[in-house]
Amino acid sequence: MDVFLQQLVNGLSLGALYALIAVGYTVVYGIIQLINFAHGEIFMIGAFGALATWLVLGSGSDIHAWWMLPVMLIGGMAVAVAVALLTERFAYRPLRNAPRLAPLITAIGISVFLQEFIRLFFGRIPGFPDAKRAIPFPQIDGVTGEAIDLGGIIIQRAALFTLIALVICWIFLYVFVNKTRLGRAMQATSQDPDTARLMGINVDKIIMVAFAVGAALAAVAGLAHGLRYTNIDFKMGFLAGLKAFTAAVLGGIGNINGAVVGGLVLGVIESMATAFIPGQFGGSAWKDVWAFALLILVLVFRPQGLLGARVVDRA
Helix, strand or coil: HHHHHHHHHHHHHHHHHHHHHHHHHHHHHHHHHCCCCCHHHHHHHHHHHHHHHHHHHHHCCCHHHHHHHHHHHHHHHHHHCCCCHHHHHHHHHHHHHCHHHHHHHHHHHHHHHHHHHHHHHCCCCCCCCCCCCEEECCCEEEEECCCCCCEEEEEEEEHHHEEEEEEEEHHHHHHHHHHHHHHHHHHHHHHHHHHHHCCCCCHHHHHHHHHHHHHHHHHHHHHHHHHCEECCCCCCCHHHHHHHHHHHHHHHHHHHHHHHHHHHHHHHHHHHHHHCCCHHHHHHHHHHHHHHHHHHHHHHHHCCCCCCCCHHCCC
């Protein structure tokens, strides 16, 4: 039983990471029906933005470590949001009325571009480490360090940070989407952009807000990833982004609650498969296989995802 509970906790914390990224996919898709395959790289850039903030402001200074957490978070968010808005303005907006294949291919191109940009940028700047290999991520007192023991269940502090971050972001999104003018404008735009424009809503502004919200959450996930795994690299966005996209589809893409549920389910499935599938098909090497097998099963029997895509819940 202890092993089950331990794997459940591990799976929920991993799933929280997927969910934070998946929300970005689903918010953008809910507004303009674009599968932004570059979103995994926005997550990666958020992590590198937090690292760069630490290198510039915190490394070698006498600033107490815990102050660096919000500073790194703000730095990561600022970089991720700026990159997301630039891609929306100069890469996606000109293709808004093009066939759907065009922005999809563009997203893949942006993904490769951002990976290579970070690989070439880091290492060229004095004091910045080479991004061609894994870079140690700064650890923060209180957020990382000795694990917490709850009756035999071991919880890493970084995993607890990820879960708390997901809950806070989920509450923020609920309030933002349902209780603010911008949120209600996002709901109207997702239902019918042309009618929303006739009602006086600035659709371009709403789309930018959707990209910014998704990028901010991806930056939170990037910081959580660095704290959890203690290092980052320029390729980290590819697989994490693919898993997050899987989580969004699993929960019902276009549905914020579905993205969160899909992420948690995916994380738990991976964790349980690692521990409980015996023989040569078990272990961590097979966790990705079982995760994507689950996705295929869900798409076969429930193509709209676990929670569907109810219009009232879409961003």
